[in-house]
Amino acid sequence: MLSPKQKLMNDALAASTHVPYTVHVSPHNVRTLTGDTLTVMRIDGIAHEAADERDIEGWHDALIGLMRNIAAEDIALWIHTVREERDKFPDGEFSDDFAGRLNTLYRASLSNSAMMVNTHYLTVLVRESTATGFFRPAGGRLTLTAAQDAIRDASDRLDTLTRGILAALSRYGAHRLGTRQHNGIVYSDTLTFLARLVNGTSQPIAVPKGRAAFGMVNARLSFGVEQFEIRLPDRRQVGAMLGVAAYQIERTEPGHLNVLLTLPFPFVLTQSFAMFGRNKAMAALRKQQRLLINAGDASESQTNDIALALDDLAAGRAVFGEHHLSMMLLADKEDALTGRVAAARAALGEAGFLVVREDECIEAAFFAQLPGNFRMRPRPAPISSNNIVGYTGFHNYPSGRLEGNQWGPALTLLKTTSGTPYYFNFHLPGSSKRSVEEAAVDDRLPGHALILGPTGAGKTVIQTFMLAQAEKYRPTVFTFDKDQGQANFVLAMGGTYSTLRNGIPTGFNPCALDDTPGNRTFLQHLVMRCIRGDEPAHRFSPTREREVQDAVAGMYAMPFEARRFSAILPFFDPTDPNGNAARFRRWCAGGTLAWVLDNPIDTIHLSTGRYFGFDVTEFLDNDETRTVVVMYLFHRMEQLIDGRRFILNMDEFWRLLQDPYFEGKALDAVKTYRKRNAIAVFGTQSPADVLRSSVSRQLIEQCVSQLYLPNSKAAHEDYVGGFGLTEREFEIVRKEMVEANLRGFLFKQEASSTVCELDLAGFDDDLAVLSATSQSVEIARRAISLAGPRPDEWLPRFHEMRREAI
Incomplete structure (x- = not known):
């Protein structure tokens, strides 16, 4: 048997x-x-x-x-x-923290649907x-x-x-x-x-x-x-x-x-x-033609179709x-x-x-x-x-790449509206299965992203959710925030977050930077920018420029505890009514702008932690101080871009594009960060304002990943004329996703696009962290003051207090 x-x-x-x-x-x-x-x-x-x-x-x-x-x-x-x-959900190790728990919950939510x-x-x-x-x-x-x-x-x-x-x-x-x-x-x-x-x-x-x-x-x-x-x-x-x-x-x-x-x-x-072959095809078509005629039920269209087919065959068109x-x-x-x-x-x-x-x-x-x-x-x-x-x-329907991406496994898994999986990555997929660690610097793929969505569409949630999923890569994340929308997220990730206020000391002291050639050059430019003020036509004579160099050198010769912006002023000639001293004095102790950079100690500590956030809302419209604040923050940030995985995260970045200095920095970032293993993630509610920038075209071209949220008021000249969407893509953004009440976005990467869902219904606690309001930010600060700065200690208290306040 x-x-x-x-x-x-x-x-x-x-x-x-x-x-x-x-x-x-x-x-x-x-x-x-x-x-x-x-x-x-x-x-x-x-x-x-x-x-x-x-x-x-x-x-x-x-x-x-x-x-x-x-x-x-x-x-x-x-x-x-x-x-x-x-x-299959992308691999990746998370700690038992906010990002890890969110990943577990999200993964479980996807398991309910094939x-x-x-x-x-x-x-x-x-x-x-x-x-x-x-x-x-x-x-x-x-x-x-x-x-x-x-x-x-x-x-x-x-x-x-x-x-x-x-x-x-x-x-x-x-x-x-x-x-x-x-x-x-x-x-x-x-x-x-x-x-x-x-x-x-x-x-x-x-x-x-x-x-x-x-x-x-x-x-x-x-x-x-x-x-x-x-x-x-x-x-x-x-x-x-x-x-x-x-x-x-x-x-x-x-x-x-x-x-x-x-x-x-x-x-x-x-x-x-x-x-x-042609003869066999001709015979088959004529046989079909005879059968229809002999059956007596051939319609005129059927007869014409066969006649056209015979013509196409004879002419080599088919x-x-x-x-x-x-x-x-x-x-x-x-x-x-x-x-x-x-x-x-x-x-x-x-x-x-x-x-x-x-x-x-x-x-x-x-x-x-x-x-x-x-x-x-x-x-x-x-x-x-x-x-x-x-x-x-x-x-x-595109499915992305599960493995072998620039930073390894896919960032996350999304469900498309067609029911197919999409393995999301900021970076382009490339043609090989090597991760970035195996690739030469010149072979690193671009990964800059642009997220566009109107108020209430969920742009901040998508932006911070993707950052939370990126935690598997252990990146350093530097956030420029607006209206404290990402404050709770940065703090929940164990990061530091500062809200910069006009007239309130920022805690910035550029003179505390290490004495290096790069820092000296930066300080010279920063001091000259302060002296120039809002007069772009102001020119420095060779004597005055040399005076700035000598002043920075003199400041660095002082004891560390004495180094601050005010320490530079005495090195300038006080007798020149329109000289460096007269123009620089307002940035020093007793001056109207001393709160910006003349602080006794520098409170930006970048040697510990990987998440840093700054709310720059009040500086966006302050022409006097905006540029110097951006200069200092960017200089400190770029010292971290040393080959480690790095994400520049900016909300409402178009407001900073109004600043000529930031325009140049943004353009330099999207052109050079790839080789330095860094990406930029830009979010905005106003595509029209982005397009007004003189560098908008270059920025859009360099942002290889573009996320478009539903927008019933999307303007054709912006989305199609400016951002290059196809007519069909525009129809999806303006009409179809809106009518479907979709929680998701059209994801476009190069010539390929697909509609992805990100429905976090039922994730109430997580959503309060991913997207903050002024009320939830205040509750978070109170929870931290009561429970301490460790996220695993203050987050439970935060959620209790938040529910009590509803």
């Missing part, structure tokens, strides 16, 4: 007879039993959701052109769309011909050398063809599958994908020594009427196959089957397209071939399978197919998913290249 394991192996061996693959003839190419040679490409797909119709039409036309370019009677294509669950990802695969086959097969039509056997030459010629031809296809599909993220080595074992990603079609799950397949098919099937397959079973040692799945009985439309539009990309369950959609389509649905239970079959039939019917659930042909339909199984395809029918491109436009 056979053991269960032996029976499973026998069933797998029997199923292997329907798997047509024999051997890898090259790292990328596989040979079939019938002498065909194939290669497989994995295609991420192109983001269509927010693309303009004109762009989508352009992609469609380009794919039709590709079909014409590769057309040959011995070329066949298999196209698969695999939709599967993927909700997310799906779509992946496309394109298999290209060069079919056996008398020139490439082992046997001649007369039955004469080729010599071994001739047979090997024929195999090599077919493989070389496929390589040439594939290179052209990959170039044409570069915008779609096409990658060729092949072999790879791991722990001394050579694995085949090509066979792994093909085996997934029959096993219902993916498992690495090593390159076998014998016939490839025998090492690919590891499941027990049982076929009944309308249903089959895939049984693995640890799982049982039931499945159904849907097929096309008739095509009820003659013409397809770009993205004709996009409705399938949002179905809430897994599936494998398979299509094949075996190209006709290619024709034999097409089949199937959908494999799997579930753990029969009830779930029944529901999925009904939903899938409805979606395919909406696309214009007369859909059947395979019964007698179920086994043939199942194995026809495998490229090269031509004879098993149920009901193949002739269609044009225009149709097949409409059915397989390789559209998709």
Whole structure:
């Protein structure tokens, strides 16, 4: 009596007879039993959701052109769309603090809903011909050398063809599958994908020594009427196959089957397209024309469509071939399978197919998913290249990159409105899987971000949430805040936060900086800026400039405890009525602006902690003091940008863009921070004000990640004319997200965009930290005064006091 394991192996061996693959003839190419040679490409797909119709039409036309370019009677294509669950949360270590607890809660909230990802695969086959097969039509056997030459010629031809296809599909993220080595074992990603079609799950397949098919099937397959079973040692799945009985439309539009990309369950959609030669295509069309006429039910439009198809074929505008389509649905239970079959039939019917659930042909339909199984395809029918491109436009929803990003694992996982996962990163994904520590400085990828959203849309919550999720990278974060909106967050992260007030000593003492050439140069510029005041035309004579240099040098010669702004004044000539002393005096003790920089000690301590926040609201409109405050804060901040992971975080940064000094600093930051392992995150409510800046275009270009929150009052000239959104993206921001009451944003990175959700409903305590009000800031300060500065001690008290105040 056979053991269960032996029976499973026998069933797998029997199923292997329907798997047509024999051997890898090259790292990328596989040979079939019938002498065909194939290669497989994995295609991420192109983001269509927010693309303009004109762009989508352009992609469609380009794919039709590709079909014409590769057309040959011995070329066949298999196209698969695999939709599967993927909700792996990005790795990353957090401490047991605010960010860590928020991460745990957020991760748990996502586990309540399954997310799906779509992946496309394109298999290209060069079919056996008398020139490439082992046997001649007369039955004469080729010599071994001739047979090997024929195999090599077919493989070389496929390589040439594939290179052209990959170039044409570069915008779609096409990658060729092949072999790879791991722990001394050579694995085949090509066979792994093909085996997934029959096993219902993916498992690495090593390159076998014998016939490839025998090492690919590891499941027990049982076929009944309308249903089959895939049984693995640890799982049982039931499945159904849907097929096309008739095509009820003659013409397809770009993205004709996009409705399938949002179905809430897994599936494998398979299509094949075996190209006709021109004579065969002409014969097939004329046969179809005769059948319609003889049946007596041909409409005028059907007759015209065939006539147009004949014209397209004769003029070389279209290619024709034999097409089949199937959908494999799997579930753990029969009830779930029944529901999925009904939903899938409805979606395919909406696309214009007369859909059947395979019964007698179920086994043939199942194995026809495998490229090269031509004879098993149920009901193949002739269609044009225009149709097949409409059915397989390789559209998709972006999914980001889970691993191998600039700073390692993805920053966070977001759910898109299509139900797919999006692995969010500020940095561009790049083309390799190396993290930044493995990359040369010049290879570091940009990661500056721009967050735009009106009042009440949740901009501050998104900005601070992303910073909290970035805590896994242990960055240093320097925040320029407005209206104390991020005060509670900075303090909850164990940071220091200062609210700068006009007329109140800031605690800044630039003279306490270490005596270094860089600090001396900075102090000279700072002192000259104070002397110049609000007179940009003021010029320093060589004598007065030398006087500033000598004054800074003289101050540094003094004991540390005596070094302050007032200590510089005595080094200036007091007799010159418009000299340095007269202009600098107001910044020193007794002067109207002494509170800004003439403080006995410097209260900015950057040697401990990683979070520093400054509310500069009152300085934004103070022309007298704004520039010097920005100069000092930026100088202290840039001393921290030494190769460590660093984030410059700015809320309402457009207000600072009104300052010419900050304009230059901001532009320098977005251009140079990449090589220094730093990024800038800018938030604003007013895109129009950003665009008024003379450096707005350069800033927008350098901000590679852009987050647009719903805005019913979004102006076309700002979002499309200024920020470069497409018309479709603008419609999503101004209308669709607003109407859906979406808590989320349109995320745009380079030419790709997707709509992401960030719904923190039920996170009341966390939201009070992520986005502060004047009332909650005051409560936080009282809680700190009672419980102490440690966040794990004052946060519970804060939440108690906040609830009592509601």
